[in-house]
Amino acid sequence: MSDLAEDIDATQTDMAASALRVVLFDFDGVLIHGDAFYLFIRDRYSSSLWRRLLALSSTPLLLPLLPFSRRLPVRVLVRIALLGLGEQRYRLAAHAFAASLARRSRHFSRDGLRNLRQHQMRGDRVIVVTGCEHTLVSSILRELGLDNLEVLASTLRPGRFGMRPLRHNVGPRKVQALAEHGVSTWHVAYGDSMYDVAMLKPAAEAVLVNGTPALCKKVEKALGRAVSRVEWS
Secondary structure (H helix, E strand, C coil): CHHHHHHHHHHHHHHHHHHCCEEEECCECCCECCCHHHHHHHHHHHCCHHHHHHHHHHHHHHHHHCCCCCHHHHHHHHHHHCECCCHHHHHHHHHHHHHHHHCCHHHECHHHHHHHHHHHHCCCEEEEEEEEEHHHHHHHHHHCCCCCCEEEEEEEEECCCEEEEEECCCCHHHHHHHHHCCCCCCCEEEECCHHHHHHHCCCCEEEEECCCHHHHHHHHHHHCCCCEEECCC
């Protein structure tokens, strides 16, 4: 009988786990106002004169590229900001910046964080799916008292001269990251831009945060259905 009871308990546990509502949150523009990694990179430049001079000297080479693509100039500027940082030094820098940023409450969406905590209290499985870098966003969330969240984010890798981008977790890559994480269906998804359409589309409820009427129209056209709109401060 004990074996049977154990089997029943295991089955009930599996059923309860499968019944959990999965709720996805973007980070930048949803839980924080603006772009956290941009703020980190800007801080790297503001505290280093030689980085600013090196970036300035690169301007003649980067400016002609802007009409064609922003990607390469941005990557170069990020590389300069991360020059000399190995994994350990990058981790320490990200932790220190996260601690500093978390003390500036104006940067964060009170409504967004409150909503996330409400989902947690309801027993929902909350996953933050973001284009922000993993160590940085995890550190920020931990500083905000959210240290038990699942986080799927962009990643860096060590290079000869410092950390460099490995995977940018945006657009369809968010859905790919969820699949690799073993998540194939979700009930609610919160996003703030067209970059989140791939993540919003499979959700039973797609929520657009602080979207303009024009953006809402574009998102709804891409999804082929209506979205919920919220205004979060």
